[in-house]
Amino acid sequence: MAFAKTAMLMAAMTALFMGLGYLLGGATGAGIALVVAAGMNVFSWWNSDKMVLRMHNAQPLPPGDRGGLHDLTAGLARNAGMPMPALYLIDTPQPNAFATGRNPENAAVAVTTGLIQSLSREEVAGVIAHELAHIQNRDTLIMTITATFAGAISMLANFALFFGGSRERLGLIGTIAMMILAPLAASLVQMAISRTREYAADRAGAEICGNPIWLASALQRIQQGASRIDNHAAERNPASAHMFIINPLHAHKHDNLFATHPATENRVAALRAMAGKGPQVAAEASGGPKRGPWG
Structure with a gap:
């Protein structure tokens, strides 16, 4: 169901881009736009992991790291039946993590010192398993492509007023509306x-680590930290916020169109x-497992 929904949303992004x-x-404009987008996607496909890792230093x-994170990740990767990703450390006190890379053979997982x-x-295992699930599901590639489409749509919308063809088809008011609505729709x-x-x-990560409660507890603990600790690199590069397991930019608590x-x-x-624990959330997760060997 999730893959079908993602496919429909990506089809909508493609249709929006071609329509613009x-x-x-x-x-002719549609053909040129498609060629430009293809070039942007190829560049992003090959370089997105390096670009994002560099953004966050x-x-x-x-x-052989002292905390045993390599051994933990290798065991989880074996559980998932996938190659061991490269591991990176980001020096920031905000607890968070993300995965990047074009495929499981060329992937990386970055975790923060926080x-x-x-x-x-156990909580770290849940987080790593979540990121491995992103890699396994090719989510890192999907998000790179959608981000590239969104950027290309915004670029074309900004060019709208300089092309007579759009004004002939839409008029001045329609062109201005397109400049505003097309990037908004893409976002x-x-x-x-x-x-x-x-x-x-989340679902696949829980299966990889073997215990959904580990990931549930980790999400709550990360949310608590992310809501009060700034991540300066993420604030400087908000376009990468969607890659983290929890929004590093202090997003609102409710699901909405702009989250x-x-x-x-x-x-x-x-x-x-x-x-199988139903709505029993606060009591268990807030107590949670005690801090582990990385504490």
């Missing part, structure tokens, strides 16, 4: 895809239902 190209330059975490200092080993589709993939990664992530309490409730 047609309005700007007819059939992520440093490689060598094998994550390994404030979560237990909404991008955010909807991101939220859909988060729920899917890059589902509400944490909704994700926790789904994981607890998966574990």
